[in-house]
Amino acid sequence: MKFGKVTGFGLSLIALLISAQSVAMAQAPTADAAIKDRVAGFVKAYNGRNAANLSDFFTDDANLIDVDGGVIRGKAGIGAQFATGFAASSNYTLESSVESIRYITPDVAQIEGASTLTAPNEATIVNRFVTLFAKKDNVWKIAEIRDLPAPAEDIHPGTRLKELEWMIGDWVDQKGDLKIHSSVKWGEKQAYLTRVTTVAAGEETSFSSLMVLCWDSQSGQIKSWLFDSEGGRGEATWTRASQDQWVLRAAGSLRNGLPNSATQIVTVVGKDAIKTSSIDRIIGGEVAPDTDEIMMVRKAPAVGGAVVPVAPFVKPAVPAPVGVKVPAAPTVKPQP
Incomplete structure (x- = not known):
C-alpha cells in the first residue's frame, strides 16, 4: 500500500x-x-x-x-x-x-x-x-x-479505627472499696482514641494510666501506647481474633527498666459489659501468674450530661453469648 x-x-x-x-x-x-x-x-x-x-x-x-x-x-x-x-x-x-x-x-x-x-x-x-x-x-x-x-x-485514620468505636464511653468495675474506671474518647479530628484509667481504693487514686490508640501506617496495624503513673510504659498490637474478641500482644518496661510482656484478651459480653484478662505474662525474664479476669460495665449518660453507672453486671448461670469488645486492662502491670 x-x-x-x-x-x-x-x-x-x-x-x-x-x-x-x-x-x-x-x-x-x-x-x-x-x-x-x-x-x-x-x-x-x-x-x-x-x-x-x-x-x-x-x-x-x-x-x-x-x-x-x-x-x-x-x-x-x-x-x-x-x-x-x-x-x-x-x-x-x-x-x-x-x-x-x-x-x-x-x-x-x-x-x-x-x-x-x-x-x-x-x-x-x-x-x-x-x-x-x-x-x-x-x-x-x-x-x-x-x-x-x-x-x-x-x-482517614479515624476510618481505620471505626471497628473500635464501641470502646467510646465510660466503663467501671467495682469490688468493695476498689474501683477501676476507664474513659475512652476520640482524639483531635478523630485521628486516634485515648483511654484514661484510674484505680482507686476508697477515695484515693492509687494508680492511673493513659493509652493512645491509633492506626500505625508503617506496620499496617492498630497499635496502642500506654504510660502509667508509676513510670512504666507499654506498647501493644491489636488483632481482631473473632467477631467479638481482640488479642493484644503487649510489651513494655517498668520504671526500673525491667522488661515485661503479656497477651491480653479483650471480649465483649452483652451490650454494656466487657471482660479483659492478661495471660502469658513475663516480668524481668520470670513467668508471672495470669491476672484475674476483669469485668467492666458501661456507665450510661444521665439527663443533663452527667454520668451514672448501669446496674452491676451479674454473671448468668448459662454463659452469655460473646458480644462486643472492651477497653483492655492496663498494659502488663505486675501483681503486688
Missing part, C-alpha cells in the same frame, strides 16, 4: 475519532446526569440487598473484577455472587462518589471514583473503582467494574 493511501486512511480515522469525541462532549452534561443517576440507583439496590435489581444494572457480558484480580463474568454470574453475599449476615452500607467521567465514544463512558462500606463496630472498607458504562437501548449499563485498593493517604 502506498504511503499516500496509508496517510489518507490515518487522517480519515483521526477525523472520525474527533467527530465522535465532539458528539460525546456535546452530549456530556445530559449523559453525566444519567450516569450519576445509574450509580445512585446501583447504590440503592445494593443497600436494599436486592441481587435481582443489581444484576439488571449490568450488560449480559459484563465483568466484575475485585481488588485481588478475581473476575466474575456475565450478568448471571454477577447476580449469583451478589445473592450469595447478601445471604450472609452483614449490615454494611455502601456509599459511592463519582469523581470523573470520560467518554470514549458517545455510547461508552469510563467513570472513576471511590466506594466506602461501613457498618457499626466493623472495619470500614475503602476502595477506588474504574467502571465502564455502555449505552444499550438508550439505557446506560455497566460493562465492567474494576475495584482497586485505595491509597493509604486516601483513608
Whole structure:
C-alpha cells in the first residue's frame, strides 16, 4: 500500500475519532446526569440487598473484577455472587462518589471514583473503582467494574479505627472499696482514641494510666501506647481474633527498666459489659501468674450530661453469648 493511501486512511480515522469525541462532549452534561443517576440507583439496590435489581444494572457480558484480580463474568454470574453475599449476615452500607467521567465514544463512558462500606463496630472498607458504562437501548449499563485498593493517604485514620468505636464511653468495675474506671474518647479530628484509667481504693487514686490508640501506617496495624503513673510504659498490637474478641500482644518496661510482656484478651459480653484478662505474662525474664479476669460495665449518660453507672453486671448461670469488645486492662502491670 502506498504511503499516500496509508496517510489518507490515518487522517480519515483521526477525523472520525474527533467527530465522535465532539458528539460525546456535546452530549456530556445530559449523559453525566444519567450516569450519576445509574450509580445512585446501583447504590440503592445494593443497600436494599436486592441481587435481582443489581444484576439488571449490568450488560449480559459484563465483568466484575475485585481488588485481588478475581473476575466474575456475565450478568448471571454477577447476580449469583451478589445473592450469595447478601445471604450472609452483614449490615454494611455502601456509599459511592463519582469523581470523573470520560467518554470514549458517545455510547461508552469510563467513570472513576471511590466506594466506602461501613457498618457499626466493623472495619470500614475503602476502595477506588474504574467502571465502564455502555449505552444499550438508550439505557446506560455497566460493562465492567474494576475495584482497586485505595491509597493509604486516601483513608482517614479515624476510618481505620471505626471497628473500635464501641470502646467510646465510660466503663467501671467495682469490688468493695476498689474501683477501676476507664474513659475512652476520640482524639483531635478523630485521628486516634485515648483511654484514661484510674484505680482507686476508697477515695484515693492509687494508680492511673493513659493509652493512645491509633492506626500505625508503617506496620499496617492498630497499635496502642500506654504510660502509667508509676513510670512504666507499654506498647501493644491489636488483632481482631473473632467477631467479638481482640488479642493484644503487649510489651513494655517498668520504671526500673525491667522488661515485661503479656497477651491480653479483650471480649465483649452483652451490650454494656466487657471482660479483659492478661495471660502469658513475663516480668524481668520470670513467668508471672495470669491476672484475674476483669469485668467492666458501661456507665450510661444521665439527663443533663452527667454520668451514672448501669446496674452491676451479674454473671448468668448459662454463659452469655460473646458480644462486643472492651477497653483492655492496663498494659502488663505486675501483681503486688
